[in-house]
Amino acid sequence: MTATPTSAPVGEADIPAATRVRYGPGTLYSAVPAEVEAMGASRAFVITGRTLGAHAQVGELKLRLGDRLAGHFAGMGEHSPRSTVLAAAAAAREAGADCLIGIGGGSAIIGTKGVALILGEGDDLDALRADYDYRTQKITVPSLTNRKPPVIAVPTTLTSGEFSSAMGITDDATGAKDIFIDPGVVPRVIVLDPVLAAETPARLWASTGVKALQNAIERFYAKNANPFIEGTCLEAIAIVFRDLVPSLADPQDIAARGRLQFLNWMTAFGAGKGGIGLGHGICHQLGAVSHIPHGISGGIVLPHMMRFNRPDTLARQRRIATAMGIRDAASDTEASERAEARVRALVADLGLPATLSAVGVQRADLPKVAELTLRDRTLAPTPRPPRDAAQVLALLEEMY
Structure with missing residues (x-):
């Protein structure tokens, strides 16, 4: 006789709001412009780190976006510093961005999500962060319901920020990495191109x-x-x-x-x-x-x-x-x-x-x-x- 379990799993899981994952060689070029068009976006704003920002494949993608390219912020730093995320958000706002394309490692992807958060909820990040009390093991997460520009994530490393509603943004003043949670910033589309990833150091x-x-x-x-x-x-x-x-x-x-x-x-x-x-x-x-x-x-x-x-x-x-x-x-x-x-x-x-x-x-x-x-x-x-x-x-x- 098979033993009956004494308990069943109990809990809650977040299912990211991504529409699709596009994967395979060449999807940087075949998928990203097509997804921008499918979203109806006309002001796509690219966010990368400094090194990848000058990469030939990113340059080619920008050419293929044509008139739909609104701008490119190529200065996202390691650990997504608050000052840099705010600067990128200001640049995206100035460009009239209606879609964000984050390309690179974890910091670039998280930073792009942070830009989406700011464009939707404002610049006061202290009011937006999630807090945790280890004594009670309770997380307090603000309600963040304003509309965010859709994000397309093109990761080049093996981090997982593109599939999560969470972001870690480093506070330049305190030196702490603050955590933000907003389902509205989960990338709408994730593009996994191993040809681009082959260039990762x-x-x-x-x-x-x-x-x-x-x-x-x-x-x-x-x-x-x-x-x-x-x-x-x-x-x-x-x-x-x-x-x-x-x-x-x-x-x-x-x-x-x-x-x-x-x-x-x-x-x-x-x-x-x-x-x-x-x-x-x-x-x-x-x-x-x-x-x-x-x-x-x-x-x-x-x-x-x-x-x-x-x-x-x-x-x-x-x-x-x-x-x-x-x-x-x-x-x-x-x-x-x-x-x-x-x-x-x-x-x-x-x-x-x-x-x-x-x-x-x-x-x-x-x-x-x-x-x-x-x-x-x-x-x-x-x-x-x-x-x-x-x-x-x-x-x-x-x-x-």
């Missing part, structure tokens, strides 16, 4: 692959995980360990790059409300305070988080180990330990740093990072909530 591609792995692992064992998230995250873990290293050995392996681009979709779509875990909160604030890219900090933080969460996620970490190809462990504990070791080995094989000191984080900044982490809304579903800032600081010291 190796270290950036590798580090964002590790961030995608962190997304998958933290979402899989988060308190608000459900069978849908579990299935997509386990497959994402398998793809990272199968395809990431080969895609770096041969950047023109378009098939591997194309499969990896699905990580963004697989680790974010249908995720529960409220973020994913303590590791992400730490990475957000390391980025804001110490200007460390999330992919780099993710490779440092993830193994420590797996160890920290082990007491509360042991059986789940065995399933993670199985997705990595570890199928002969004698116990859940052995499987979990070997999974952690495989993450550390992957980071080393990719040539990425393993400690905070190796990337120039100042020990004197760790208490600030710990304090800011506690207000980061991504902590909400973490399986083992930190007691206080002192416990987070102790973890940071282990990573140092």
Whole structure:
């Protein structure tokens, strides 16, 4: 007789309001102008970082947009600084933008969503941000219902901001990464072009692959995980360990790059409300305070988080180990330990740093990072909530 489960999953998941995902070689040119036309937009405004802004493929896209191109802001900085997002929004407003096209890594995509937020809700970002109280584990999100210009996202790295209603924008004045949540800024169309992604620098591609792995692992064992998230995250873990290293050995392996681009979709779509875990909160604030890219900090933080969460996620970490190809462990504990070791080995094989000191984080900044982490809304579903800032600081010291 089959045992009857004593409980069923209970929760809530956000389903992004994207209309479609266009994927495959050449979709930068075949899909983006067509989608702008289909939206009825006549003032498309492109947002990129400085390096990609001068790239030949972006220049060709602008030519193909023709009279529908309203302008191009090519100065979005790392971690989407508030001042830069406001400047981009002012430029888009001046250009009369009725559609935004974000092209690039996570900062460019998040920054583009931030521009959409500002164009719809105004420049007072302090009034728009989401707040989190770690003591009550409660998130307060303002009601943001004004119409936003539609966004087309063309990611060139393996981050997942294009499939999320959340954005992390760094406050230049306080050094904190503030979180904003608005379903109205979810990109209407996401374009995954592995030919454009083949131009992404190796270290950036590798580090964002590790961030995608962190997304998958933290979402899989988060308190608000459900069978849908579990299935997509386990497959994402398998793809990272199968395809990431080969895609770096041969950047023109378009098939591997194309499969990896699905990580963004697989680790974010249908995720529960409220973020994913303590590791992400730490990475957000390391980025804001110490200007460390999330992919780099993710490779440092993830193994420590797996160890920290082990007491509360042991059986789940065995399933993670199985997705990595570890199928002969004698116990859940052995499987979990070997999974952690495989993450550390992957980071080393990719040539990425393993400690905070190796990337120039100042020990004197760790208490600030710990304090800011506690207000980061991504902590909400973490399986083992930190007691206080002192416990987070102790973890940071282990990573140092």
